[in-house]
Amino acid sequence: MASSGKKVFIVGPGFIGWNVLELLVKEGYEVTGYLRRNEHADQIKASGAAQAVLGDLNDRALITKHVLDHDIVFHTATADHLPSAQAILDGVQQRAEKGLNTTYIHTSGTSVLADGTPQSGKSSRIFHDNVKSEVDSVADDAPHRKIDLTILDVQKKLRQKAKIAIMMPPLIYGFNPRHKRLSxxxxxxxxxxxxxxxxxxxxxxxxxxSNIHVLDLARGYITLLHHLESLSFDSPELDNPYYFCETTGDxxxxxxxxxxxxxxxxxxxxxxxxxxxxxxxxxxxxxxxxxxxxxxxxxxSRSRAVRLRELGWKPVEKxxxxxxxxxxxxxxxxxxxxxxxxxxxxxxxxx
Missing domain, CATH: 3.90.25 (UDP-galactose 4-epimerase; domain 1)
Known part of the structure; x- marks a missing residue:
């Protein structure tokens, strides 16, 4: 049994989250996965998950119930499902009311940065995650943005009780032969x-x-988690929740x-x-x-993962x-x- 502070709940341990789960297990975290199919439940258990919970993303009560029992939460199912994100936030707020701290890493995506039209060429506009104002400048109706803004509202309210970050991957590629899942x-x-x-x-x-190999991305989540774990709740770094993860540079x-x-x-x-x-x-x-x-x-959609690189992360995959x-x-x-x-x-x- 893992010690307090090492219990992780992953909503949607699929193409991205399954790889994150395996890295967490290797580091001694006790991981519970929330998923839809019995077959996949057996797969993540074989990968070392302590528990697999079967459920639907729309079952807010069930998601919130399991968030209440976990110190760390990842949402890697989809960037466009508001009820499941709200369910997690409900659990985080209820934990705060009980005096319990939570670390929550949500998965958004760089579609929110989309620039130009299919008839235009390469844009010169590049977003950097160490400049919060660049991401904040995108339109409120941009893809994924409604959910991101909902998360930001809760982050401001729970500043001393929750460490909340938003991972924003670009185009994801790559293949883990053990999982047999494609992007x-x-x-x-x-x-x-x-x-x-x-x-x-x-x-x-x-x-x-911009693009990223799924295994480099999974390591990015772990780098981010360890960084959040190291921060005090009054750290100014928590004021910027955005983290990009890309491999391509220019x-x-x-x-x-x-x-x-x-x-x-x-x-x-x-x-x-x-x-x-x-x-x-x-x-x-x-x-x-x-x-x-x-x-x-x-x-x-051009992004630069300045913050993860400053933490020592670097892409190593194909x-x-x-x-x-x-x-x-x-x-x-x-x-x-x-x-x-x-x-x-x-x-x-x-x-």
Missing amino acids: IQIPTLTRYALKHGFAPYVGVGGGVW NEPSWKDIAELIGSSLHKAGELSDPTPCTVPQETYGDIFGDFTDAVAGVN SWKESYVEDELPEILSERTDRKAFKGYGGAVAS
Whole structure:
């Protein structure tokens, strides 16, 4: 049994959170995962989770109940589900009323920084997480922002009782062979290519998006957690809750760069007769991200993880190109699905 202060509750230990869970277990934390399926419950238990709780993100009472029993909470399920975030915040506030401190790390995403249109090119606007005003300048109706603002309101109220941070990943790539889970954007664009016979990009494909390997991101969460644990509640660092986590620096690929790699890779694999990427007709957006296609795969989102780097974190995993060719594409091609029946990505997109 872990000692007080080492009990962790992870809402949504999936593509991101499962990797975080495994790192926490290795460090001796007692971890409980909140998830939907029995099969996945067995998987995280095999990874060392002390407990798996089955439930829905809309079950606010159940989520709050388990938050009350944990010192540390991660939300890694989706950046766009307000009721589950509110349920966590309810638990954090109830713990505060009982004199209990909580550390809460919420997952948002850099879609909130989206800049430009699918018809524009690379933006010069870059956001830095050590400059809080840059993130605060985004519109209140930007993607994910409503939930972020809800969290910020509670953070101000509970300044002496809770350490609250918001992790904001960019485009996530990478593959953990033990988990057999894929990311969202690039695999979805690849499945579109397999269905339609060409590698797609949205608009002119000129927008760029910072990116991060999921295993580097998982280590970023641990670095952030240890940092929060080291801070006193009156630390001015807690006034800025934002943390980016990216690997690319000034070498972010454009969406057309990504399409070119998809096209050349599928051509080499014998899946496409022509590697040349093409613009996506709007009438087929339903086979990518539907109404969110422009925002998710057509604009700019440039971020710099200044704060994590200052804490000693650095990316060490494969580049997005190496990961795609060596790990993700083989897994996508092994999927036993009816490619013509593919209907795009139907869930919420974390970034």
